[in-house]
Amino acid sequence: MAGLTLRGIHKAFGDTAVLNDIDLDIADGEFLTLVGPSGCGKSTLLRIIAGLESQDRGSVSIGGTSVDHLRPHERRIAMVFQNYALYPHMSVFDNIALPLTMTRLNLFERLPLMRQLSPRRRRVMDGIAREVRAVAEQLRIESFFHRRPGQLSGGQRQRVALGRAMVRHPQAFLMDEPLSNLDAKLRVHMRGELTELHARLGATMIYVTHDQIEAMTMSDRLAVMDHGNILQLGTPAEVYERPATTAVAQFIGSPA
Ligand code: ADP
Numbered sequence: 001m002a003g004l005t006l007r008g009i010h011k012a013f014g015d016t017a018v019l020n021d022i023d024l025d026i027a028d029g030e031f032l033t034l035v036g037p038s039g040c041g042k043s044t045l046l047r048i049i050a051g052l053e054s055q056d057r058g059s060v061s062i063g064g065t066s067v068d069h070l071r072p073h074e075r076r077i078a079m080v081f082q083n084y085a086l087y088p089h090m091s092v093f094d095n096i097a098l099p100l101t102m103t104r105l106n107l108f109e110r111l112p113l114m115r116q117l118s119p120r121r122r123r124v125m126d127g128i129a130r131e132v133r134a135v136a137e138q139l140r141i142e143s144f145f146h147r148r149p150g151q152l153s154g155g156q157r158q159r160v161a162l163g164r165a166m167v168r169h170p171q172a173f174l175m176d177e178p179l180s181n182l183d184a185k186l187r188v189h190m191r192g193e194l195t196e197l198h199a200r201l202g203a204t205m206i207y208v209t210h211d212q213i214e215a216m217t218m219s220d221r222l223a224v225m226d227h228g229n230i231l232q233l234g235t236p237a238e239v240y241e242r243p244a245t246t247a248v249a250q251f252i253g254s255p256a
């Protein structure tokens with residue numbers, strides 16, 4: 001199925017190794033959370049899985065098939081960033097539709113002039129609009145399709161970023177501290193929404209957070225990282241009750 005496998009992922013920037021031969025097996029539909037101190041390599045690992053960064057050695061597979069040769073949009077993996085990375089000059093609709101228009105319209109059809117002139121473009125866009133609406137309904141964001149990201153609240157922007165990830169129906173979602181820019185109340189609310197979304201979509205999730213409560217309550221398993229290594233991998237209860245090292249205990253806040 002659509003489980004994710006990392007084998008010997010190694011990455012250095014200059015002389016500094018930031019990922020040391022990471023091996024990790026994530027089951028189809030699993031919610032795996034990466035935690036660890038700032039700079040330990042969490043974002044770099046997500047970026048490599050998404051194809052936004054290339055590893056020096058090692059391999060990423062989905063469903064047993066290597067995706068190393070595939071470009072980001074060719075991998076059935078969607079990433080949601082901490083800062084949402086929405087295009088400020090584009091409407092909510094266009095932001096969500098972008099992954100589909102980029103793959104289904106050719107360069108020529110993407111020219112504004114072609115909006116009126118190309119019947120094929122119109123047919124493709126009708127299909128895309130249906131798919132965008134279906135995702136937007138799930139996230140309850142249809143009412144501000146025509147706004148720009150700058151006219152939205154943090155929570156609304158977060159939903160648009162989720163919509164842009166969902167519209168591709170990816171096999172895996174990668175989320176890099178997706179709630180860290182929200183206020184405390186909204187964060188609690190969105191935790192519940194993400195958990196529900198994960199259950200509903202049944203997609204594999206790799207989630208990065210600094211928030212202990214998110215890590216302990218949302219995850220099937222936790223991977224605790226430090227200096228480019230996975231120190232411990234286990235259920236939240238296992239990691240909390242039986243930390244493998246004092247570094248894990250300190251980071252997780254286990255009783256001494
Ligand atoms: P985390 O997300 O766990 O905070 P990162 O993966 O962002 O950590 O970074 C891991 C290390 O790699 C850090 O020391 C960071 O400074 C370094 N790093 C990340 N991206 C680059 C880059 N493009 N060029 C050089 N160093 C980088």
Ligand code: MG
Nearest residue numbers: 042043044176
């Ligand atoms: Mg990071």
